[in-house]
Amino acid sequence: MHKMGDKFQLHCYKHNGHINSICEESVVIEETNDYLICGNYKTMLIEEDGRGHRTKEPAIIIYYKHHWFNIMAQFKEFGLFYYCNIASPYIWDDGVLKYIDYDLDLRVFPDGGYRILDKNEYKYHKKIMHYSKELEFIINKELEELIKMKQNNEGPFDIKIVNKYLEMYRELIK
Secondary structure, eight states: OOOTTOEEEEEEEOTTSOEEEEEEEEEEEEEOSSEEEEEESSOEEEETTSOEEEOSSOEEEEEESSSSEEEEEEEETTEEEEEEEEEOOOEEETTEEEEEEEEEEEEEOTTSOEEEEOHHHHHHHHHHTTOOHHHHHHHHHHHHHHHHHHHTTOGGGSHHHHHHHHHHHHHHHO
């Protein structure tokens, strides 16, 4: 288990093993048997083509140990947005958090509306990377679970919970 304040790097991969992106630094806020909650702000993100940029707003990210998604709450100046990746549960490898991204994303807007993104990318990668029927089943089941969590305002979709973690993060980085 990691302790509050620990810093780590994150590597996101595609199903074929190619690295998709690197997040230079996140800070552990809390870890349980089910998830890891961390925060970052103005951290460097490096894309697979080598381009990099710094994040513009603070974010609280929840990585799950048993679910095939992760949830990022982005505190933008014009509201709370969520960017949720359908992705494998994470693993630790030599101090780096790693997971496989499966293309489909759920974008949640400040008004509570949401949209599933990257359906065509998912279909394309499913075909060229030969996702198994079992993997397709898991991806679709976990997307349904993620949408249900959003509709019920559970977990990180409860604004009081993400605000609590944002305050904890701000105290950590002082």
